[in-house]
Amino acid sequence: MTEHITTATIEADPVVPIIHITRDFRATPAQVIRAHVDPELFTQWVGPDNRTMTIDHWDARTGGSWRYFDAGDDDLQAFRGCFHEIGEHRIVQTFTWEGMPEGVSLETLTLTDLGDGWTRLHATSLTDSFESRDAWLASGMEVGINDGYAKLDALLAR
Amino acid sequence: MTEHITTATIEADPVVPIIHITRDFRATPAQVIRAHVDPELFTQWVGPDNRTMTIDHWDARTGGSWRYFDAGDDDLQAFRGCFHEIGEHRIVQTFTWEGMPEGVSLETLTLTDLGDGWTRLHATSLTDSFESRDAWLASGMEVGINDGYAKLDALLAR
Numbered sequence: 001m002t003e004h005i006t007t008a009t010i011e012a013d014p015v016v017p018i019i020h021i022t023r024d025f026r027a028t029p030a031q032v033i034r035a036h037v038d039p040e041l042f043t044q045w046v047g048p049d050n051r052t053m054t055i056d057h058w059d060a061r062t063g064g065s066w067r068y069f070d071a072g073d074d075d076l077q078a079f080r081g082c083f084h085e086i087g088e089h090r091i092v093q094t095f096t097w098e099g100m101p102e103g104v105s106l107e108t109l110t111l112t113d114l115g116d117g118w119t120r121l122h123a124t125s126l127t128d129s130f131e132s133r134d135a136w137l138a139s140g141m142e143v144g145i146n147d148g149y150a151k152l153d154a155l156l157a158r
Numbered sequence: 159m160t161e162h163i164t165t166a167t168i169e170a171d172p173v174v175p176i177i178h179i180t181r182d183f184r185a186t187p188a189q190v191i192r193a194h195v196d197p198e199l200f201t202q203w204v205g206p207d208n209r210t211m212t213i214d215h216w217d218a219r220t221g222g223s224w225r226y227f228d229a230g231d232d233d234l235q236a237f238r239g240c241f242h243e244i245g246e247h248r249i250v251q252t253f254t255w256e257g258m259p260e261g262v263s264l265e266t267l268t269l270t271d272l273g274d275g276w277t278r279l280h281a282t283s284l285t286d287s288f289e290s291r292d293a294w295l296a297s298g299m300e301v302g303i304n305d306g307y308a309k310l311d312a313l314l315a316r
Contacts, residue, residue, distance in 0.1 A: 065221030082240035084252040092262050094242040106264040126286050
């Protein structure tokens, strides 16, 4: 029996300023892509359990762009970027937290069909320095990733 | 008298997979930005002298996208990307040569007013590996950069 990665691994690349995230889902690549592209699905699962995502702008096509708000009890954060590529097994986009508008990451999501109804997600986030990469790793990002992917598991099961 | 950089410096970053390009122009930052944003101006100067640029798609705004063709005597190359940010002193965009569609660079153009009618352009191109960065550096890119910036000098002088 194959072991599946049902808690995300979050790893610093040893050579370049990239974060690697790997996680398996009981779904097809097409279902996982749709959960990232359809704004009504995306806002149901992305982010920590105690925060609410709302879309400001969403044009999920190659050459489109996006912006959303991430609201907690007493703060509101905004994130934005453009979609370089939306493919059947890959999404490439830019990513900025507007609290630090100079910082831009290049994010690549790659989906691999593992067979038996499972898909492996590999997400990379490339920044322009090891300092900014390591600041993201130290930011508590794993809470949002693990909460979010647990909600995505539940969404995919429905 | 200040020394100006009138032949581009093209340098490999020692720490991260970035190419740095630096070049001074006798113009304001606004004029240099306009020469990168206005498609009729951009196609007059970008690239090597022996090739012709034509626009396929051009939507130069934050969240827009672009695609152009680069034609030689017997070949046609296509390039495309999305505009993450178009500011008064900065342009951030993605960049793909469609001959290698998996490869995506994140490019940042920053303009600094040097005074006395001069502006310094600093362009960075960030890739996800040192191998792909070094392949760009070995590709003969300096011909297009130096030819292109000489044409941009002439355009800005008019």
